Amino acid sequence: MFCLPIAPAKLERRTSVRGEKATIATDMFIMITIARSGRNNRPRTVLPGLFLAALLAASCGEDTDSPREVAFPTTWTTEGPEVRIGSIDDPDYAFVGVSKLATGPGGQLYSLHSREALIRWWTPDGKPAGSFGSRGEGPGEFSRPSSMGFFGDTLWVADIGRLRISYFDAGGTFLGSGASGANLDLRDVNFTSPLVPLRDGSILQRTPAALWKIADGQVTETPVVRMDAEGNPLSVVWMNPHEPRDVRVIPHAMGAGFGYQPFGDHVLSTVSEHGLTALHRRAWTGEGDATVTVARIDFDGDTLFAGKVPYEPVPLPSERTDGHAHDRAQRAEPWEFEGSTRTAYERTIREATYAPEYVPPVVEMIVGQDGSVWLRRFDPVESETGETLNEWWVLDAGGTPVARALTPTGLRVMLIGSDAVWGVEYDEFDVSYIVRYGLVKG
Numbered sequence: 001m002f003c004l005p006i007a008p009a010k011l012e013r014r015t016s017v018r019g020e021k022a023t024i025a026t027d028m029f030i031m032i033t034i035a036r037s038g039r040n041n042r043p044r045t046v047l048p049g050l051f052l053a054a055l056l057a058a059s060c061g062e063d064t065d066s067p068r069e070v071a072f073p074t075t076w077t078t079e080g081p082e083v084r085i086g087s088i089d090d091p092d093y094a095f096v097g098v099s100k101l102a103t104g105p106g107g108q109l110y111s112l113h114s115r116e117a118l119i120r121w122w123t124p125d126g127k128p129a130g131s132f133g134s135r136g137e138g139p140g141e142f143s144r145p146s147s148m149g150f151f152g153d154t155l156w157v158a159d160i161g162r163l164r165i166s167y168f169d170a171g172g173t174f175l176g177s178g179a180s181g182a183n184l185d186l187r188d189v190n191f192t193s194p195l196v197p198l199r200d201g202s203i204l205q206r207t208p209a210a211l212w213k214i215a216d217g218q219v220t221e222t223p224v225v226r227m228d229a230e231g232n233p234l235s236v237v238w239m240n241p242h243e244p245r246d247v248r249v250i251p252h253a254m255g256a257g258f259g260y261q262p263f264g265d266h267v268l269s270t271v272s273e274h275g276l277t278a279l280h281r282r283a284w285t286g287e288g289d290a291t292v293t294v295a296r297i298d299f300d301g302d303t304l305f306a307g308k309v310p311y312e313p314v315p316l317p318s319e320r321t322d323g324h325a326h327d328r329a330q331r332a333e334p335w336e337f338e339g340s341t342r343t344a345y346e347r348t349i350r351e352a353t354y355a356p357e358y359v360p361p362v363v364e365m366i367v368g369q370d371g372s373v374w375l376r377r378f379d380p381v382e383s384e385t386g387e388t389l390n391e392w393w394v395l396d397a398g399g400t401p402v403a404r405a406l407t408p409t410g411l412r413v414m415l416i417g418s419d420a421v422w423g424v425e426y427d428e429f430d431v432s433y434i435v436r437y438g439l440v441k442g
Contacts, residue, residue, distance in 0.1 A: 203226070321353055
């Protein structure tokens with residue numbers, strides 16, 4: 001079953017753009033253009049931040065004969081690794097961490113190393129071909145490079161430290177940059193940082209959310225904003241929702257530690273050249289159908305697809321959450337529970353841990369180079385040969401389920417092509433390697 005919503009739902013919300021308030025009543029997924037008065041009378045396009053909630057409310061219709069879990073037509077596997085890049089002692093192959101991977105127009109592989117403020121590129125068979133970038137504020141330098149990709153033969157690099165996008169040719173020659181950060185009077189948000197540039201010259205920005213503000217309920221949603229090349233806001237593309245339960249707050253002797261919940265099921269969203277893809281993956285509560293909801297919009301506000309994928313829910317036993325709290329407490333440094341005991345600190349961790357009745361269905365979402373959506377199941381599965389593998393649900397660029405894919409559990413998938421999966425693995429000395437596995441489409 002893959003249900004597409006039919007009846008739109010009406011929403012009303014208060015929206016503030018540069019201090020101007022407007023009440024928007026809109027059909028789900030429909031973008032409303034707001035005419036602004038004054039010197040900069042420019043239409044603003046605003047996407048309701050509750051569109052996923054409306055999708056969940058939309059009826060797929062009663063169908064008591066629907067299967068509890070989607071039947072994928074085929075299973076994909078991997079073989080390899082076909083390419084392995086890295087070394088513990090060879091400086092030509094050694095690197096510190098990998099933040100992003102991208103493939104160039106000639107099949108070269110580019111790797112972004114944020115901690116080194118450096119980009120390396122490699123031949124298709126994994127030989128070193130060069131590097132460029134360094135830490136600094138000058139042209140072609142980086143502070144905190146966070147993402148990269150290609151427009152044709154031009155490589156763009158987003159730097160959240162310098163709040164700018166830099167452009168290079170495929171050989172690493174610096175072509176130019178554009179400042180992307182801007183002040184934005186939108187609720188409690190006063191600045192943005194770059195996500196991805198678009199081909200029309202505009203830039204998608206996100207607004208950072210402090211975890212302590214989410215935990216306190218001070219921040220309930222944060223926008224993804226489309227800016228022009230001068231940093232002026234053009235539209236609010238998406239409002240990412242937050243709930244206090246999404247953040248785990250562990251008090252300790254020096255204050256508190258904040259992080260996302262280990263059994264978290266908050267909304268995931270990702271931006272690519274194919275649009276903004278969002279995933280509602282709340283754990284099943286025992287009522288209604290167990291489904292995940294996937295939707296994609298383009299940057300003009302048109303819905304590309306939206307639907308629900310059913311699955312078979314798995315209970316989350318208390319022994320599992322208790323075991324996690326125990327393991328976390330055993331790893332704690334003595335200063336964390338100073339004046340108390342490790343056992344008491346374990347109870348504190350357990351009380352702070354969100355524990356749904358059922359295991360969240362999905363833990364990760366990746367968009368492939370072809371626009372496909374890969375959803376990694378929360379728990380690995382065991383193959384017929386006894387091997388433990390990560391299981392992915394694969395939807396094509398139109399949102400239709402096409403395959404169940406299996407990848408090694410030790411592989412952190414970072415880039416998915418039509419016939420290969422790139423990622424990072426670690427050896428017994430915790431040395432990282434960039435690897436390519438062939439994708440076998442059964």
